[in-house]
Amino acid sequence: MNVELRYLRALVAVVDAETFTDAAIELGTSQAAVSRSIAALEHALGLRILQRTTRSVAPTPVGERIIAHARSVLAELALLEREARDHGSELRVSYAWSALGRRTIALQRQWEEVHPEVSLVWVQSSAPSGGLADGSADVAVLRRSIADARFSSTPIGTEARYAAVASGDPLSRRRFLRMADFADRTIAVDRRTGTTSEELWPEGSRPAGFRLVQGVDEWLTLISTGKALGMSSEATAAQNPRPGIAYRPVRDAPRIDVFLASWRDDPSPAVADFIRLARAAYALG
Incomplete structure (x- = not known):
């Protein structure tokens, strides 16, 4: 029996993302490659793990147990990789759309002063855990709480919401918008990693x-071409300027909570210090 780690990563990604397409996006590969990995895993185990229909993907009864084992294997591997990095020279911080906005550069410089021996590496991840589960990150910047009991999330501050509008849109001529200004418009939303949903109104x-869009690039393209409006955090406005798009504060929108997530059962001094510095950066406003 030959079970490769990429098979397990593909399986967990499909279950978490609920579609092969979204799993491929999260893994940075093609849908065909994900399908081949799942087929190879089922062939190696001699079991049907996923039940596929034209509209959904669901684990079979035995698949539920296989998935639990796959998560355990990947979690142990992540711990192993993080243990190796703890004795190395970098701290990997993930984010989905934007890191810490205008605070990112200042925090980077402060980290270099305090920890010149440890490089701060920023990585983009649209995975539900922000890359913690697969070991690609040591700490994740999240703008929604994480439900996975393996991880703890620490609130570090809040951010204002900004509208994103095409530069030729009449709304772009205003200094600020209100929630009511979206009433008769189409809104671009990413339900996996975004911070905007119907329930805000x-x-x-x-x-x-x-x-529905997948990721910040598709979101920006749709807005810049005038097909939709967007609403996101002030960090997105700071870190994703684009020709053809104007960002405006939304005065009466609820603020966005910002969290840093990390492994619950394996506290790292470097992660703890990063959380302290990030919280202080938000406290400064």
């Missing part, structure tokens, strides 16, 4: 429609 005053 009261019943009866919600936007005319919602356009």
